[in-house]
Amino acid sequence: MSVRNGLVALLAEQPMHGYQLRQEFERRTGGTWPLNIGQVYTTVHRLVRDGLVEPVPQGGTGSTDDASEDDAPFERFRLTDAGRAAATSWWATPVERGAPARDELAIKLALAVTSPGVDVRGVIQRQRTETLRSLRDFTRLKVTPDHRRAALAGGGQAGDVGPVDTPVADARADLAWSLVLDSLIFGAEAEIRWLDHVEARLARASHEAATLGSAAVPAVPPTDAAPPGRLGVPGAASASGADR
Amino acid sequence: MTTLGPVLLRLAQVTRTHGHGELTVHALRSVDLEVRVGELVAVMGPSGSGKSTLLNIAGGLDSPTSGTVSLADAQLSGLDLKARARLRRRSVGYVFQDFNLIPALTAAENVSLPRELDGVSTRPARVEALAALADVGIAELADRFPDELSGGQQQRVAIARALVGPRRLVLADEPTGALDSVTGEDVMRVLRARVDAGAAGLLVTHEARFAAWADRTVFLRDGVVVDSTGPRPDVEALLTLDPA
Numbered sequence A: 001m002s003v004r005n006g007l008v009a010l011l012a013e014q015p016m017h018g019y020q021l022r023q024e025f026e027r028r029t030g031g032t033w034p035l036n037i038g039q040v041y042t043t044v045h046r047l048v049r050d051g052l053v054e055p056v057p058q059g060g061t062g063s064t065d066d067a068s069e070d071d072a073p074f075e076r077f078r079l080t081d082a083g084r085a086a087a088t089s090w091w092a093t094p095v096e097r098g099a100p101a102r103d104e105l106a107i108k109l110a111l112a113v114t115s116p117g118v119d120v121r122g123v124i125q126r127q128r129t130e131t132l133r134s135l136r137d138f139t140r141l142k143v144t145p146d147h148r149r150a151a152l153a154g155g156g157q158a159g160d161v162g163p164v165d166t167p168v169a170d171a172r173a174d175l176a177w178s179l180v181l182d183s184l185i186f187g188a189e190a191e192i193r194w195l196d197h198v199e200a201r202l203a204r205a206s207h208e209a210a211t212l213g214s215a216a217v218p219a220v221p222p223t224d225a226a227p228p229g230r231l232g233v234p235g236a237a238s239a240s241g242a243d244r
Numbered sequence B: 001m002t003t004l005g006p007v008l009l010r011l012a013q014v015t016r017t018h019g020h021g022e023l024t025v026h027a028l029r030s031v032d033l034e035v036r037v038g039e040l041v042a043v044m045g046p047s048g049s050g051k052s053t054l055l056n057i058a059g060g061l062d063s064p065t066s067g068t069v070s071l072a073d074a075q076l077s078g079l080d081l082k083a084r085a086r087l088r089r090r091s092v093g094y095v096f097q098d099f100n101l102i103p104a105l106t107a108a109e110n111v112s113l114p115r116e117l118d119g120v121s122t123r124p125a126r127v128e129a130l131a132a133l134a135d136v137g138i139a140e141l142a143d144r145f146p147d148e149l150s151g152g153q154q155q156r157v158a159i160a161r162a163l164v165g166p167r168r169l170v171l172a173d174e175p176t177g178a179l180d181s182v183t184g185e186d187v188m189r190v191l192r193a194r195v196d197a198g199a200a201g202l203l204v205t206h207e208a209r210f211a212a213w214a215d216r217t218v219f220l221r222d223g224v225v226v227d228s229t230g231p232r233p234d235v236e237a238l239l240t241l242d243p244a
């Protein structure tokens, strides 16, 4: 869905070839979500099928580009009226957050606290380490100066294909990437905070179970002490929703 | 892999117990840790897990019950008290949560004080202090008193003081504790830059966001190192990484 909407938004700026769409998409999101060209064409053809996009007639002037583009081996695509309406309405509509995306980690922990014999602390610790590792890597990318990053990224930035490739557009693309990294950083941070929270709640639950003298309840993992509905779902919702 | 310098700090099988019999507290158990020149290592873990104990032992403020601590090739436990104090003073700097600046001294005087304690005379000590303040980006604040500085500026003075002269190991216990997140990030940037310029650092923090500035993070629980993120990859490696 996000790729589809992203491509429609790019085509709202000007008609583009498939490879140009791919390059622009990656450039603006800092290559965080690489697309393969097959995926781009599949998506574009679905958009054509749905009446949002159409090929630019050969020899037609779909943009400010000159006729030398006729040599290009691939056709270019542009939005239809319906496509332009879709682009406008994408900007005007918030991304839906009501039904949380299926989150493997939330599901895993909900099952871990309710399955007998699972080392929940171990599951939490391994996840925390992994998430901190990506947080560290995102942070490192973010504090690397833009010019160095651009030089290192090489091919991805050095396109003479994109007509929007001016210094101002580059600065904008750098800003865009930095914001994407921020989003990943905030997300990783929220996940670690949630893991800390889960661990603290589990510790308290097993402590309470112990002081109540319930001999049937093992110290860790506290299978009885943590009703699944209370521990799993609300925590997951706050990690993916409110904290971001 | 980032190229790191020689090992500056080495803890081998370090154990620290407080009290006896029923009341024995195992603050640290069989901890192994190495910090190299150019490396910033974060220590995370729940309250009471032994983080401050680890830092104090690393800096020679506290001694292990068993195990060894070596600093720049000298084994701390092999030295008499006076020699240990001298080595510690000359090679280790501390940054605490509450800065610990002396209110009656200017920023420059606060920073030059440890050098004067080292036996350096006033004038060269001031030159070193000004250089250290310039390193952390506040040369122009040298003659202000602590109560004329913001929290973040005070913390920079504390970092300059921790790294003035030949000190190459900085130990920081929650150095961002009292700061807002943007100022905390400034402090991390300064710490990171000093470590990159040839120091080594050990940083205790509760905040994943700040631990993310370190090369790696070790997790303590009940005095035991339970996990570690492992060394950080190069920016080059991160940029050529295929997230799929």
Ligand SMILES: Nc1ncnc2c1ncn2[C@@H]1O[C@H](COP(=O)(O)OP(=O)(O)OP(=O)(O)O)[C@@H](O)[C@H]1O
Residues within 6 Å of the ligand: B018, B019, B025, B026, B027, B045, B046, B047, B048, B049, B050, B051, B052, B053, B054
């Ligand atoms: N002098 C002492 N006598 C007895 N016990 C001590 C002493 N100093 C520390 N401890 C105990 O050693 C353990 C580790 O303490 P430490 O201060 O290293 O924890 P910490 O990880 O820094 O915690 P926090 O995050 O709260 O600062 C704790 O259980 C503490 O109570």
Ligand SMILES: [Mg+2]
Residues within 6 Å of the ligand: B051, B052, B053
């Ligand atoms: Mg502490």
